[in-house]
Amino acid sequence: MNLKELAAKLGLSPTTVSRALNGYPEVNESTRERVMAAAKRHNYRPNTRAIRLATGRAFAIGHVIPLATRHEIVNPIFADFIAGAGETYSRNGYDMVLSVVPDENEEDAYRDLKARGSVDGMILHAPLMNDPRIALLHDVGLPFVVHGRATGADLPYSWVDVNNRRAFLRATEFLLDLGHTRIGLVNGLEHMDFAIRRRSGYADALAARGIALDPALMSSDEMTEVAGYRAAGRMLDLPDPPTALLAASMISGMGVRRAVEERGMEIGRDISIIIHDDDLSYMKNGEDVPIFTATRSSVREAGRLAAEMLLSLVAEPAQGPQTRMLEAELIIGQSTGPAPRKG
Amino acid sequence: MNLKELAAKLGLSPTTVSRALNGYPEVNESTRERVMAAAKRHNYRPNTRAIRLATGRAFAIGHVIPLATRHEIVNPIFADFIAGAGETYSRNGYDMVLSVVPDENEEDAYRDLKARGSVDGMILHAPLMNDPRIALLHDVGLPFVVHGRATGADLPYSWVDVNNRRAFLRATEFLLDLGHTRIGLVNGLEHMDFAIRRRSGYADALAARGIALDPALMSSDEMTEVAGYRAAGRMLDLPDPPTALLAASMISGMGVRRAVEERGMEIGRDISIIIHDDDLSYMKNGEDVPIFTATRSSVREAGRLAAEMLLSLVAEPAQGPQTRMLEAELIIGQSTGPAPRKG
DNA sequence: AATCGGTTTCAAACCGCTTTGGATGGCGCA
DNA sequence: TGCGCCATCCAAAGCGGTTTGAAACCGATT
Numbered sequence A, B: 001m002n003l004k005e006l007a008a009k010l011g012l013s014p015t016t017v018s019r020a021l022n023g024y025p026e027v028n029e030s031t032r033e034r035v036m037a038a039a040k041r042h043n044y045r046p047n048t049r050a051i052r053l054a055t056g057r058a059f060a061i062g063h064v065i066p067l068a069t070r071h072e073i074v075n076p077i078f079a080d081f082i083a084g085a086g087e088t089y090s091r092n093g094y095d096m097v098l099s100v101v102p103d104e105n106e107e108d109a110y111r112d113l114k115a116r117g118s119v120d121g122m123i124l125h126a127p128l129m130n131d132p133r134i135a136l137l138h139d140v141g142l143p144f145v146v147h148g149r150a151t152g153a154d155l156p157y158s159w160v161d162v163n164n165r166r167a168f169l170r171a172t173e174f175l176l177d178l179g180h181t182r183i184g185l186v187n188g189l190e191h192m193d194f195a196i197r198r199r200s201g202y203a204d205a206l207a208a209r210g211i212a213l214d215p216a217l218m219s220s221d222e223m224t225e226v227a228g229y230r231a232a233g234r235m236l237d238l239p240d241p242p243t244a245l246l247a248a249s250m251i252s253g254m255g256v257r258r259a260v261e262e263r264g265m266e267i268g269r270d271i272s273i274i275i276h277d278d279d280l281s282y283m284k285n286g287e288d289v290p291i292f293t294a295t296r297s298s299v300r301e302a303g304r305l306a307a308e309m310l311l312s313l314v315a316e317p318a319q320g321p322q323t324r325m326l327e328a329e330l331i332i333g334q335s336t337g338p339a340p341r342k343g
Numbered sequence C: 001a002a003t004c005g006g007t008t009t010c011a012a013a014c015c016g017c018t019t020t021g022g023a024t025g026g027c028g029c030a
Numbered sequence D: 001t002g003c004g005c006c007a008t009c010c011a012a013a014g015c016g017g018t019t020t021g022a023a024a025c026c027g028a029t030t
Helices: A003-010 A014-021 A029-041 A048-055 A076-091 A103-115 A132-140 A164-177 A193-208 A225-236 A250-262 A299-315 B003-010 B014-021 B029-041 B048-055 B076-091 B103-115 B132-140 B164-177 B193-208 B225-236 B250-262 B299-315
Strands: A060-066 A095-101 A121-124 A144-147 A158-162 A183-187 A218-220 A244-247 A272-277 A293-296 A323-326 A329-331 B060-066 B095-101 B121-124 B144-147 B158-162 B183-187 B218-220 B244-247 B272-277 B293-296 B323-326 B329-331
Touching: A003 A014, A003 A029, A014 A029, A048 B048, A060 A076, A060 A103, A060 A299, A076 A095, A076 A299, A076 B076, A076 B095, A095 A103, A095 B076, A103 A132, A121 A132, A121 A299, A144 A299, A158 A164, A158 A299, A164 A183, A164 A193, A164 A244, A164 A272, A164 A293, A164 A329, A183 A193, A183 A225, A193 A218, A218 A225, A225 A244, A225 A250, A244 A250, A250 A272, A250 B250, A299 A323, B003 B014, B003 B029, B014 B029, B060 B076, B060 B103, B060 B299, B076 B095, B076 B299, B095 B103, B103 B132, B121 B132, B121 B299, B144 B299, B158 B164, B158 B299, B164 B183, B164 B193, B164 B244, B164 B272, B164 B293, B164 B329, B183 B193, B183 B225, B193 B218, B218 B225, B225 B244, B225 B250, B244 B250, B250 B272, B299 B323
Parallel strands: A060 A095, A060 A121, A121 A144, A144 A158, A158 A323, A183 A218, A183 A244, A244 A272, A272 A293, B060 B095, B060 B121, B121 B144, B144 B158, B158 B323, B183 B218, B183 B244, B244 B272, B272 B293
Antiparallel strands: A095 B095, A293 A329, B293 B329
16 A cells, blocks of 8 residues: 555545645645544555655664674673664664674775665764774764764764763772772773773872872773683782772673682672673663672663764754763672771 | 766666666676776765665665563674674675564564565564464565574474574583582573573483472573572572582573672582573683583574575575574583582 | 635656666678 | 667656645635
8 A cells, every 4th residue: 555545545646645644734634634544544654665765864873883803892782772772763763774894894884874875874883092983974974973982083073971981980989988009990992982081080090099000900801701800810810919990891890700709709808899880781780789889871871862862963963063971870789898908 | 976977977878877787688798897987986876765666675674672571682692693694684785674662562563664665574583482473474474584483383484593402401411421410490581482492401301311300490580690690599599409500691600600609619519500602702601711611502603594594585585484403512611520429 | 706815735746766668770691 | 782680778667755836726805
């Protein structure tokens, strides 16, 4: 059942039927109702392919997922972000198109999406320091929103991000307040923008108390269980090991815990752990009582917000870059306690 | 730059240019080359919206993701599957459209995708026992492939699945061979088809050795860290606790490990653990030496295969349902050992 | 009765491609 | 020379909607 057939059945022109369905004012209310009823009765759905061609809009948002080396992106955080964004899209009648491409084709993927008219806007994931994709997307000329920020980008852009620096600053301060002075940082890869910011929050908190940075207490690697395990193990085996560890994610935290427990230490007594918790739906930090003390912010919510922002930019590109900073909360769990006395 | 403009520049008709670019035979080789060159030079990309309307094909595959209650689906397994499938799609010039909808709208989502012509086929995720969606998708009338199987479905359908029953049968047998007789099962939700099959593999292996099922040693819950922790804890606190545990996933396994270590037991000596490892890219089971002994199969590979199968069905729907059974390998890690002697 | 502004409706063009059904021209062959 | 057959190329008609510009209709005003 297409528009023409429906119009024929009603004895109206396609023009009028189209207008009636799309809520244009220049159609008599009684005919509109007639049209609406007929559409429902015949279960009419306009063909999206036709709408897209006619309007020149795709009613779709693109997400490019580079594959191989930067495979960080197919990670739990990404999945939850997608869920949040997808929710917003479908509520607004938009499709979400995911483009999974080999790293080296990432640039092409963005250009293709635009040139072939498959999407009206894009979300940029996992920005790096000085990320060249910001300039690329400007060049491509579609509205876009970055999940995170890209230190060093000179062009303006829209973003939704959590205040990573402040989160890690607060977490570090909290540990310092508990008397810890040897605090290890199990960070994500430090070409990722968020990791840089976290490190700077950590460094600033230490500096404020006059504690020098110790490179041996700072690691940077993927946010996997194994990497967390390895980094924590290295630090714990130092002659002067840390009494507290900051981990970049729930998953890193699991690895840290494994390393700690393997050494027979008790978490919260012998050693304190704080993680950053992205509040993932299937990777909860405990139930009522959190397992880990954590800086928490919802990625899914970030996904929702980024999608809303993007849709608004698509509707009105002239409004210029938007930004939204989310604050993480510091929630206290069982994994932190006062620094053990020396000896 | 669109087809008409390109044709004008070349002094040819749009027809010829279209044919030249699409490899039709009725065009002179020299003009074809001329066209190809011009297309490249002017960076011409056909407008997908127009192609879609003209051909009546969407060049896109749909994945519906129900949100709320069955939120299992936004899980690591899903993400990796998507990555595999997406890879196949983009290699074949297809888009992947994700539709994230509230549970109650799931049926509508499938129908919409079809009625509005947004996709040429769909993937059905996380099938349940007697899953009504199989009949629904038949009714909708688009080619589809199920990731997993749906026990009790009476209609034929295409699927890609791992042999869950055999995987858990083998894992259980392996533990039995090590002398374990009290073996706990930390399963996924048992309305999920794969969980049923795993349980039956477990049950069959025990039955073959004449060991009766003990309900206290079987749990069924979401595959989260917390659920794994809780289930394992309950079993370990029994008067006659298990000496071995089977966990449904890497994440459940983490929870199991937490429960075990909390009780001061040593994994591989006091208690053996086998997990099912979906070989997730960011949740590796250790590096060279696996942390957990595991039944392993790659979800990402399953995603690739399912996508390939679906594309072939889209190209030739007449070929009828295809199926593909994957076998999991049993890999030996550090988490299993002989049953401790009684006493 | 003629004019007019406002409301409804419609025919036709258009979006950018594919595809059908010819046209055209060159060539070999009778 | 004339014919038929390919090999090439093209004009035009879709695909199923939206949108422009104009027509038709209406009651009210002059």
